[in-house]
Amino acid sequence: MSQGRLIVACDFGTTTFRALVTEVFPNGDLEIVGHAVREAEGFQDGDFVDLAAGSRCIARTILDLEKDSDIFVTGFTYNISGSHLRSVRATASVPIGPGPRPIRPGDVDEVRNRARGMAIPFDHKILTVTPVEFAVDRVKGIVDPLNRVGSQLEMQAHLITGSRSVLHNIENAIETAKYKPLGEEVDVLATAEALLTAEDREKGVMLVDIGGLVTNWAVYRKGTIVANGMVPLGGEHLTRDLAHGLRIPHATAEETKCQRGVVLRSLVDEVSIDVLFDQAKPEETPGLVAAILEPRVEEIFTFVKRDFGDLRELANLGAGVVLTGGGSRCRGTRQLCEEVFDLPVSRRHLPVRLRGADRLPGGQWATVLGLSLWAAGDFSEGEAHVPGPGGGGLLGKLRGMFRRGSRETMEAEA
Template sequence: MSGLKTKHPVIAGLDIGSTKVCFVIGIVNSENKIEIVGVGKAPNAGIRQGVVVNIEATQNSIKKAKEEAELMSGYQVQDAWVGVSGTHIKSFDSKGMIAIKNKEVSQADIDRVIEAAKAVAVPADRQVLHVLPREFKVDTQDGITDPIGMSGVRLEANVHIVTGGQTAINNTIKCVEKSGIKINSLVLDSLAASTSVISEDEKSLGVCVVDMGGGTCNLLYFVNGSVAHTSVIPVGGQHFTHDVAIGLRTPQVSAEQLKIEHGYAMAAQIGENEVIDVQGVGGRKSRSIPKKDLADVLEARAEETLNLIQHDIKMSGLLPMMGSGVVLTGGASQLQGLIEMGEFIFDIPIRKGVPSGVGGLSDVVKTSEYSTAVGLLKHGFNANKDEYLKQSSTHIITDSADSITKKMKDFFGQIF
């Protein structure tokens, strides 16, 4: 029977963040679900606010993270779905219109109308990353999500187009290719993250996903199940760490450690008598300080960041459509007390988003900092489902063909 053993399609996600590079490998199991089989993580100093500032450093981090994931999984990977984010991302609405061929909408018509919507003038220094359909209109009927099979003569599409700065994108591509990885496609980080942290119901009710990373907060708004708006706030976890380093006069490395181990966003909830050790700068001795002092510093930055997010939501004009509220994800959303503070600041519901919907080593990737990497796998699988499932059946045929050849060889070997 071993010849009929299924070889599962392998799929990989590469998240090149401002603080870390994360490489995740998954397989598509026999129930067509993704199982995580390998995870690799390496610190990265080559990216600032989503933009490559040092190609070699980024390339080394990518290689390291990939090797670690390959070692853990036992799979060698050639290609990956790669995330992009940063202040260079911009998005806008567009429309396309075509005449329906054969009086009934087919997939080819949908492809053509999306192409027509994409044909808007995009400046030479920007690259289109996604064309995300919002709704279709067949003749006078609007609000259609899936027009296939509908009768009519004219098909219109309202789409949301996401673009990135050409230079930033070219440098990301260069880092990945120089690391020996073929890019399946570039995917907006927050779009990938949303695939792993929110449900279809939340998308339908309206939700704002905030990927709080090291250098930036990337916001993605869903209205009626599809992406309606994106924005970037140039504040992330590194700003919290920097405040702690300055406020408590301690090196960045220990500020980062203090934030993660003892940090809290609401100072009022910290007991007066709790103390922590803080390392001095420039060879000065460590000293004990009230834990509340650390929380005071973090509270100011947390409040400012959440207010900036709230302001962005108000300015987007989409607040009344955010029935499912705000979902905070990304490494910086893990600051203790942040969600509680958000409950005071926001008028809409708030929760933390962690990756879900994958099997295998799901425990290793169940924290918010893996939302993008896990989302890249899920997004990649959804975008190319037919191809991955075909690989699975091809492998079965190849395996069985191999096993038949082997059996024939064994058989003839016994005769001669």
């Protein structure tokens, strides 16, 4: 196995931490080398609210990963999530010269830097700057302005910012666990990296990821992200609704949701709510389960639709909606999503080109797989041999951060 193509990534989820070692091939294929999953501790709304508990959970997760993959890990990439994230649309422009001339890469870099320099809250940091479209001499809709002749270059960009204190807390938790933070990516962008095709992005698509306590969404058009957001509802709210509505323990409600969950009443026999008081195990009556879950799932989709807001743009998404996340696994979720959005809906959980998927236990691995793809994004056949132990760039740092073998072996070699 070529150690230069190994990637370590960790997904900090609201309810679960997941970590992977993957081998990334030049054609974009992934092969699972090792995995680890633990219940999250000290982590809430994208932030480590208990640093000691959170760093211990990170250390235990990565230790499990080392045992499963026979890899000694010293650093990894990770995701950024939570309500502290903000997305804004920025417009920046630069003069090309005293007279018209072909636009050069340096001009594009300059206009991107100007977009990055726009005014944002002092306690926030810009995480991503993604061009949406360019304009040259007020001619709009240009995808690639290079070599076009003009006097002024303008760019509309989609920016995502995050709280500096939250970002620092995450790095601090990783370092307290004795690992090195190698790079971060917004979680919904990582999920999109794993699940959306180039054709999806070009035709227009909305990705909806129903997580434990939140639902993240992102919209792509003409190959690039144009909007993203979050609503504070997720699969855990479905579990709580079942526990309260059926008067059953939380653990029983979670099992019911995962094994017998149905969110569309038209798919099951209609029952009177009076049945609830006549049954020893109401959770085994599909009609009752659907009557409780349908309003909540419909609310999630309605909030996402309202959060995006642009109904005309929504209607033009040629690839429709892609559903993922644990909260999307209940029967009828896809059909209910189609009713709310009036768009074709598909459900995806793993990349198509994934080897060793049978090694992964049940759960949502798309985000951490997307982190692996993102971290290896600059890998190609021509970059396989780089100077030094790791090489340059993000991938080079990753290559130098871990080696095959046990921790004991590595310490002995040191």
